[in-house]
Amino acid sequence: MRLLILGDLVGRAGRNAVIEKLPALREDLAADFVAVNAENASHGFGLAPEMADALFAAGADAITLGNHAWDRKEIIPYIAQEKRLLRPLNFPPGTPGAGAAVFTTRDGRKVLLAQVMGRLFMDPLDDPFRALEELLSRHRLGNGLHAALIDFHGEATSEKMAFAHAFDGRVSAVVGTHTHIPTADHHILPGGTAYMTDLGMCGDYNSVIGMAKEPAILRFTRKMPGDRLAPAEGPATICGALIETDAAGRATSIQPLRLGGRLATVMPGPAAVG
Ligand SMILES: [Fe+2]
Ligand SMILES: [Fe+2]
Numbered sequence: 001m002r003l004l005i006l007g008d009l010v011g012r013a014g015r016n017a018v019i020e021k022l023p024a025l026r027e028d029l030a031a032d033f034v035a036v037n038a039e040n041a042s043h044g045f046g047l048a049p050e051m052a053d054a055l056f057a058a059g060a061d062a063i064t065l066g067n068h069a070w071d072r073k074e075i076i077p078y079i080a081q082e083k084r085l086l087r088p089l090n091f092p093p094g095t096p097g098a099g100a101a102v103f104t105t106r107d108g109r110k111v112l113l114a115q116v117m118g119r120l121f122m123d124p125l126d127d128p129f130r131a132l133e134e135l136l137s138r139h140r141l142g143n144g145l146h147a148a149l150i151d152f153h154g155e156a157t158s159e160k161m162a163f164a165h166a167f168d169g170r171v172s173a174v175v176g177t178h179t180h181i182p183t184a185d186h187h188i189l190p191g192g193t194a195y196m197t198d199l200g201m202c203g204d205y206n207s208v209i210g211m212a213k214e215p216a217i218l219r220f221t222r223k224m225p226g227d228r229l230a231p232a233e234g235p236a237t238i239c240g241a242l243i244e245t246d247a248a249g250r251a252t253s254i255q256p257l258r259l260g261g262r263l264a265t266v267m268p269g270p271a272a273v274g
Contacts, residue, residue: 011231046071118154200239
């Protein structure tokens with residue numbers, strides 16, 4: 001199976017690039033399943049329902065959120081009835097929405113997608129390790145489940161790596177979101193789980209992690225209230241990864257994708273031999 005996942009969409013630049021290019025990307029890469037992180041789609045903070053609708057219409061099968069999940073309050077009633085939109089699994093019990101769902105591809109195969117959020121340099125939250133452990137007690141690769149993809153939304157590289165190794169062989173892939181910077185460590189762990197610390201953002205890289213430079217710099221140089229942060233509006237680079245899995249749901253390849261904007265283009269090649 002071919003799983004495409006894109007990192008945090010930031011603002012109009014990221015949104016427009018993905019909405020414009022995703023239909024062809026999905027086709028050209030023969031993706032069976034497409035997930036997009038959109039926690040920063042709405043002016044950098046949260047996701048408005050009409051933007052979620054536009055991403056689904058452009059070919060996203062699923063959307064994940066993160067620490068900015070509730071920045072746009074209209075998403076709370078929306079997520080209660082839209083099962084394709086996920087927030088972190090390890091939010092406290094009773095939080096609206098779900099942190100995981102099983103999706104059926106166009107050819108009838110089943111994909112589990114879950115998002116967990118890290119706790120290092122992040123707001124306090126339930127244990128992501130225990131949350132995924134509990135989820136996997138109900139969903140096992142192979143038992144009618146063809147792939148399991150985990151979006152680890154977190155700041156610390158160590159926590160992301162530890163998490164991936166803890167679940168190596170039990171999920172198809174653990175890929176990171178939240179830092180907005182793509183890492184060069186995509187590889188397959190010994191047990192068959194594909195891993196990449198961070199996918200990077202879909203946004204304008206002439207920025208400070210997607211936000212216009214001047215107000216962002218002022219936050220570091222002056223400890224005074226300044227202009228509100230706003231997304232940078234230049235051409236966006238689409239960042240993500242393509243993961244291929246075998247019949248048992250193990251990863252056979254993980255390839256980064258970077259397209260457009262200021263970063264050098266990297267496109268997934270033909271299927272790697274597993
Ligand atoms: Fe983000
Ligand atoms: Fe985030």
